[in-house]
Amino acid sequence: MNPIPATPWQVTGNHWLCVPCIHPADASIHMIGAVHAGLRGAVEFAGGAEFLGGGSEPLIRIVIEVDGTRAVLGAEGIAWERESGWIPTFSAKIGALSIRGTVCAPHGANADVAGVVIALSVENRGGSTVNLIIGVEGTLGHRQLRVRSPRVFTDAHSVTASGDAILLDGVSAESPVALAIGGEGGLEAVADGAAGRWSVRSTQSLETGASHEAYFHVAAGAERDGAAAVLGVMRRRGGAALLDTTRKALRQMEPATGNPVADRLIARHVFFCYFGSVARALDQSHWYIVRSRIPWNGTGLTIRDWHALMWVLPAVQLVDQSLAREVLIRICELHGYAPGAGVHYLDGSVFEPGFSLEGAAAFAIAVDSYIVQSSDDKVVEEPVLADSLYGSQEDIEARRHSQYPLYSTEVNPDGTVPANPFTAHGNAVAALALDILSHTLDEKTAEKVQDAAAVRASLMRQFSEIPGGKAGLFASIDLAGESSVVDDPSASAYWLPFYDLLPRDDSVYRRTVKRIELIETDSLEVKCARLLGPSSAEALDWLRRAPLDGGLAAERVDADGRAAANGGDAALSGLIAHTVWYAVNALGVRS
Secondary structure, eight states, X not given: OOOOOSSOOEEEEOSSEEEEEEOTTTOOBOEEXXXXXXXXXXEEEESSTTGGGTOSXXXXXXXXXXXXXEEOTTTTOEEEEEETTTEEXXXXXXXTXXXXXXXXXXXXXXXXXXXXXXXXXXXXXXXXXEEEEEEEEEEOOEEEEEXXXXXXXXXXXXXXXXXXXXXXXXXXXXXXXXXXXXXXXXXXXXXXXXXXXXXXXXXXXXXXXXXXXXEEEEEEESSHHHHHHHHHHHHHHOHHHHHHHHHHHHHHHOOOOSOHHHHHHHHHHHHHHHHHTEEEOTTTOOEEEOXXXXXXXXXXXXXXXXXIIIIIHHHHHHHOHHHHHXXXXXXXXXXXXXXXXXXXXXXXXXXXXXXXXXXXXXXXXXXXXXXXXXXOGGGGGSHHHHHHHHHHHHHHHTTBOSSSSOBOOSSOTTSOOOSSSEEHHHHHHHHHHHHHHHHHSOHHHHTTSOOHXXXXXXXXXXXXSSTTSSOOBOSEEOSSSOEEOOOOGGGOGGGGGGGTSSOTTOHHHHHHXXXXXXSOOOBHHHHHHGGGSTTHHXXXXXXXXXXXXXXXXXXXXXXXXXXXXXXXXXXXXXXXXXXXXXXXXXXXOOO
8 A cells, every 4th residue: 555645746637648746836747657558557757756755856847037036936825726627727926927827638639649738827917017937947857667666767868959849758769758848939948968957938028917828838759759749739739729628528528417516526536537547558549447547556557357347437438438438348358358367467468366256247247337328239249348248257157156156256356355255245246247148148158147136046045144034144155154244345235236136225235234334444445335325425425525635536545534545546536436426316315
């Protein structure tokens, strides 16, 4: 479990670039990262190795000089807002100057570029004309490759000026990512390669009551020529147009439940998941699904089938049906050869083996959910998807008990080992998957699929604490006399109605979760699961008020909802977004 950074970073990004370290005190950018498929991780640029704690020089800092005197942005205070729950904007003052700024990674039609726009609007509210120098500067002092833990690139950094732009990369010809930094209008670019420092500036004369808008661009490519080309495209399209397109795209995507409180909560988490878990690789443009691109999340750029299909995909489907289809097929391409096999690198190769019953079952449930929401039943004709469904059915069946229609698992959905191999959560999920597979696979194969009703009946009978009585359900059993009532956070009994095992108002369910509610938990996943339980309204109110990790998901939280460990969990934010949407829309929960 990684600790939460001391600096409460502002976070943004698009599918190409992750910008997780925008300093709240002065809007400086301390790190930019991009997914590289060939290296199976993220390549990240920073001002120094201590960037995560804010102890290094920034990679990019906004520069403002007034009448020859350098000003410090934020010295007189800075206020932050988020447009659509995702685009960071700030306002500040420097003497008589009023400044508004935006840090935006463009998204949408004609704005889908591997870049970042830094937009500044400066208004002179003083009584005299001022001579203004405005620009960006920074230091390249650190480059790293990260899957979960960082590894430093050993070649020297390269900082060069090319006309009115700056190019950042490594001196090696194999340097996998480059950044190009420039802007619009007459600019001067200066580089100090030996010190790793650079600047891009323009000079303006600003009369009383006048305002000036400046746009600076950061572009990325697989090498410096590509980065420079992307910078040229961003300049041609213009920062104003890129910002406007992004704002319109996000507004059109925002899910609406009719509950403003829930809508704000959903938007914040769904866009974090949408951009923080779904990435396009800079070296070959394909889609990849990861747990989180945020550098202080310990799970990093790996992913389990369960999290990809049951956390990320439903969130993406809330805001972008066409991308959801691509994500579903892509997960099947990368992971479908061995459903539920364990943790994967972003390219699908195995990072950590360990069979999860829920992971194997997730393929069928995700396909069915996608079809119900989109009415796109043609998706089952995709060969790679069909292969994944047949493979998942075979892997589930291989785990069937010799006597009972129940199925064992090696690990829970999060990789922890259950107290006993047969879990209530896993078998409820498997039953739903078998029900779907019996109607999806070809007729001959479907005849061999275990009857889901028999699985549910056996589950209710074998997992009952008092056979035939009115007690709750065990969390796990071994079908040889051993059992456990300890609720595993990733396989919580709260979810049982969601997988059609029994209704939310069923007395067995209510008794089962009642004992769980008496135990305090630091798992945000369980806090989210409580949206389906008897205290769903209180759970929604808690989520609405919880500060989390700057408003974003963290795997571990304290009783008040403050992030305690493994913050920046983009996939978990996807679970929160979809579960809140489901609780409000389908269950009618109100806080």
